[in-house]
Amino acid sequence: MLTHKIVLLSGDGIGPEISEVSKKILLKLSNKFNFNIEIEEELFGGIAFEKFEDPAPKSTLDKCKSCDAVLLACVGDSKYDQLPRELRPESGLLKLRSDLNLFANIRPVKIRNSLIESSSLKKEVIQNVDLVVVRELTSGIYFGEPRGIIKNKNKERAFNTMVYNTDEIERITEIAIQIAKKRNNRICSVDKANVLEVSQLWRKTVENMAKNYKEIHLSNMYVDNAAMQLIRDPSQFDVILTNNIFGDILSDLAAMLTGSIGMLPSASLNNIGPGVFEPVHGSAPDIAGQNIANPIAMALSTAMLLRIGLNQIQAAENLELAIDNVLSKGFRTSDLDDGKSEIISCSKMGEKILEEI
Ligand code: NAD
Numbered sequence: 001m002l003t004h005k006i007v008l009l010s011g012d013g014i015g016p017e018i019s020e021v022s023k024k025i026l027l028k029l030s031n032k033f034n035f036n037i038e039i040e041e042e043l044f045g046g047i048a049f050e051k052f053e054d055p056a057p058k059s060t061l062d063k064c065k066s067c068d069a070v071l072l073a074c075v076g077d078s079k080y081d082q083l084p085r086e087l088r089p090e091s092g093l094l095k096l097r098s099d100l101n102l103f104a105n106i107r108p109v110k111i112r113n114s115l116i117e118s119s120s121l122k123k124e125v126i127q128n129v130d131l132v133v134v135r136e137l138t139s140g141i142y143f144g145e146p147r148g149i150i151k152n153k154n155k156e157r158a159f160n161t162m163v164y165n166t167d168e169i170e171r172i173t174e175i176a177i178q179i180a181k182k183r184n185n186r187i188c189s190v191d192k193a194n195v196l197e198v199s200q201l202w203r204k205t206v207e208n209m210a211k212n213y214k215e216i217h218l219s220n221m222y223v224d225n226a227a228m229q230l231i232r233d234p235s236q237f238d239v240i241l242t243n244n245i246f247g248d249i250l251s252d253l254a255a256m257l258t259g260s261i262g263m264l265p266s267a268s269l270n271n272i273g274p275g276v277f278e279p280v281h282g283s284a285p286d287i288a289g290q291n292i293a294n295p296i297a298m299a300l301s302t303a304m305l306l307r308i309g310l311n312q313i314q315a316a317e318n319l320e321l322a323i324d325n326v327l328s329k330g331f332r333t334s335d336l337d338d339g340k341s342e343i344i345s346c347s348k349m350g351e352k353i354l355e356e357i
Contacts, residue, residue: 135247
């Protein structure tokens with residue numbers, strides 16, 4: 001029987017609560033669809049800092065490099081805000097992404113019919129939304145050098161560098177093209193080419209790449225307009241391709257179309273090794289330990305892991321259907337409270353999903 005090796009990083013805050021749900025889901029699906037799953041749990045984020053004074057210990061990173069796929073919950077807490085930057089949980093995330101060379105972040109945003117009333121936007125605006133944000137993840141302004149803060153006598157000066165090489169733009173564009181080919185062949189590349197040289201190179205490179213694929217319809221949009229269009233008419237988008245910082249902001253904006261950040265999965269990939277599958281949300285310290293977190297974003301990330309990371313397509317489809325069924329029956333966690341549904345806990349939501357599998 002096929003055996004898949006998964007590394008599970010539960011991290012901080014609500015991480016352990018939502019991880020527990022995904023762990024049970026994976027085990028049930030492996031029984032149902034006849035594959036073995038070995039889940040190794042490793043320390044990562046704040047909890048790893050507590051034990052090893054390192055949010056991304058080498059032992060954890062080594063395990064991640066040698067497994068089939070990594071399932072990550074979330075990291076972070078304000079109690080680590082005073083630590084030097086490299087010791088904070090969020091720096092552990094950046095280290096994991098760069099060590100595994102995860103240059104592509106994929107965030108699907110799909111409106112689930114039963115949650116259409118949960119969005120802060122009108123039903124007519126969001127009802128046909130089904131888009132994917134493809135964000136470059138390991139370069140751009142978050143990694144560019146030089147960076148720093150210079151202290152002068154009277155004032156301080158801080159600076160960062162937004163930088164891309166052609167090959168970095170080409171490989172993320174290739175990922176976006178492959179995703180678009182499995183969807184509607186439409187890519188909107190988002191940049192700020194009217195102001196930034198780095199965006200001019202981005203646009204030229206993306207356009208050159210797209211010329212090789214006659215079936216791909218490429219359009220370009222400035223990031224400020226893209227932010228506006230995502231609120232005005234989000235269903236116009238199919239695949240949005242963008243750089244690290246614009247993708248960071250736009251994907252959270254797109255996230256809110258669905259009504260709750262607790263519903264959004266993501267995958268971070270390269271073109272050879274294991275990918276990292278994780279919910280879009282953070283560690284939600286304000287609700288941690290209360291058993292009220294929404295485990296669905298992580299469960300949907302688990303579905304992405306099954307589909308993209310392990311090629312267990314049937315298991316992925318079964319899980320997504322199970323989640324839709326639970327929502328259609330009117331069960332919600334409190335973040336999705338619409339005043340009409342039955343509000344259940346995080347663990348109860350897990351049980352309901354398991355019943356539907
Ligand atoms: P957050 O996403 O943790 O929380 C924002 C709001 O959404 C909070 O009100 C929270 O209660 C709610 N929320 C988030 N996930 C939820 C879920 N599954 N169910 C119900 N409600 C949910 O963002 P934040 O408050 O800005 O950050 C908290 C910590 O998480 C910080 O330390 C931050 O650096 C870290 N963070 C980590 C990641 C990650 O691990 N990938 C991403 C973003 C933020």
